[in-house]
Amino acid sequence: MSVTYKGCYTVKPMEATKCGREPLSEWDQIGTITHVPTIYFYRPSQNWLSHSTIASTLKESLSRVLVPFYPLAGRLHWITNGRLELDCNARGVHFIEAESSSTLEDLGDFSPTSEYNYLVPTVNYTLPIHELPLVLLQLTQFKCGGVSISITISHAVADGPSALHFMCEWARLARGEPLETVPFHDRKVLRAGEPPLVPLTKCQVHSEFDHPPLLLGQSSNTEERKKKTTLAVLKLSKTQVETLKKTANESWDRPRSGHGYTRYESVTGHVWRSACKARGHREDQPTGFGICVDSRRRMEPPLPKGYFGNATLDVVASSLAGDLVSKPLGYASSRIREAIERVTDEYVRSGIEYMKHQEDLSRFQDLYAIGTDKGPFHGNPNLGVVSWLTLPIYGVDFGWGKEVYMCPGSHDFVFDGDSLLIPDPNGDGSLLLALCLQVTHMDAFKKHFYQDIAED
Structure with a gap:
């Protein structure tokens, strides 16, 4: 698949948002803490064939949805001992525009293939973690007029339900509809950043967190x-x-x-x-x-x-x-x-x-x-x-x-x-x-x- 990258933009929240360092919960900091990608393929009607119209709609609505979902515009920081902290600094997310000489029909039944690598933003993990955007997106327009929207989100700030909550609300704003469910960001309900309540001697052992059998x-x-x-x-x-x-x-x-x-x-x-x-x-x-x-x-x-x-x-x-x-x-x-x-x-x-x-x-x-x-x-x-x-x-x-x-x-x-x-x-x-x-x-x-x- 031939893909030409047209530009990379930083999209920031449209309005001022809460700033400052915020603790992550223990569940945010274990398991997968790198980015997880998904792709959506679309066949817009003739009225939407303008790549610039689609791109401007996505970037404008993305800027608006980053206001209630402001943590996604921030950056992670290592603290000590494998622990992370979230810096809500409104530095924004990366939005890539690309074009392909292929058509959606060339993808057949959409079975997973190495071709998808050209449609998904690459995260440069050689950079310090505080330089990495938490969200990277790529809009690719195909020769047939179809488009793909791929999004990769840091698992350290959002699990599957949260990532899909963001996607659905972004789409609602792009359609001109109001937010349906306001995100709740206070991780202290899971005691984020708080010290242990009991001594280690009284702490229940969770053997399931040990490495699995060999x-x-x-x-x-x-x-x-x-x-x-x-x-x-x-x-x-x-x-x-x-x-x-x-x-x-x-x-x-x-x-x-x-x-x-x-x-x-x-x-x-x-x-x-x-x-x-x-x-x-x-x-x-x-x-x-x-x-x-x-x-x-x-x-x-x-x-x-x-x-x-x-x-x-x-x-x-x-x-x-x-x-x-x-x-x-x-x-x-x-x-x-x-x-x-x-x-x-x-x-x-x-x-x-x-x-x-x-x-x-x-x-x-x-x-x-x-x-x-x-x-x-x-x-x-x-x-x-x-x-x-x-x-x-x-x-x-x-x-x-x-x-x-x-x-x-x-x-x-x-x-x-x-x-x-x-x-x-x-x-x-x-x-x-x-x-x-x-x-x-x-x-x-x-x-x-x-x-x-x-x-x-």
Whole structure:
């Protein structure tokens, strides 16, 4: 794909905003703290074919939405011991304009490809962190008149729900509509910047924050990190999803809550089992399954509406590979359900205390995007499936119609064991699984993934 970059602009809040250093919560400073990209593709009507009209609409509305979402116009600063602070200084976000000689039709079914790298802003992680914009955007106009809007947002200031809150409100302002939900920025509701409440001796130990299991016989994950990976996007029809859900609920005791296993628990249990089979694990191989749980409604009281920041926590379900493979699908789903149900108000608050007592947070941070091998590794023998099933990822209309497609913003957005579950944009109840595994395991995974649906 040929892409010509026409210019890079700094867009600042249209009005004066709150300035000064603000503390981040513990959840902001662990896990992924680099930028996460997404792309939206559009086919504007003939009335919107002017690239300058689209660009000016986006930049003007972006300047306005940065007033209520002022933290995104700031910069991060390292303090000490792997900890970060947010400097609300209105320095702005980067907006790139580009053109492509390709058409949207050239992208076919929009399957992830290395071509997407030309459509997504590059974050220069060689710069000091306080020089990096928290948000970078790229508007690319295609020869056919179609456009793509890609946005990459620092995960240290916004999780998935917050990032999508920003996108939806930006689109509303671009359409000439008022803000729907004002963002809530006081991270002190999660005790940001406050000292621990209890001594370390009385602090509950959270072993789930430890690094996940290693392959039996290995003392580190160095060799597994080096192995070549590949990405596949696998589709499950509505019938296949319902089959997995029915199988999970009929093959194992119902959860204590009385509610049957959800489509997420059923599908991801199947993914976990399929990965163990494809990787050829020994029966006594420990394996962890990472789950991202939104704590906003699980707190007592719930976090304020529009809470902006990180409130999604990574929890880990665990099992022996032999148990996952030999027992019915419902067993894997039950392990996942138990991990999710651990996320209560008490769990969140004790986790905050545990992190406040850590001497250094860097060992809890995923920094692979900047080329370091430090931090957790969720590859073989482990796995994680992030769910976008309940997020408003579709229907983002800036005034020229809803997107024709949206997807993660890079073909290599995942590493071994990372995956993403999203609803099919057709809205027919089918699901898409974007999964990264080692090359040597992918074919076997696909075989078990589809073959076992009929057999489970």
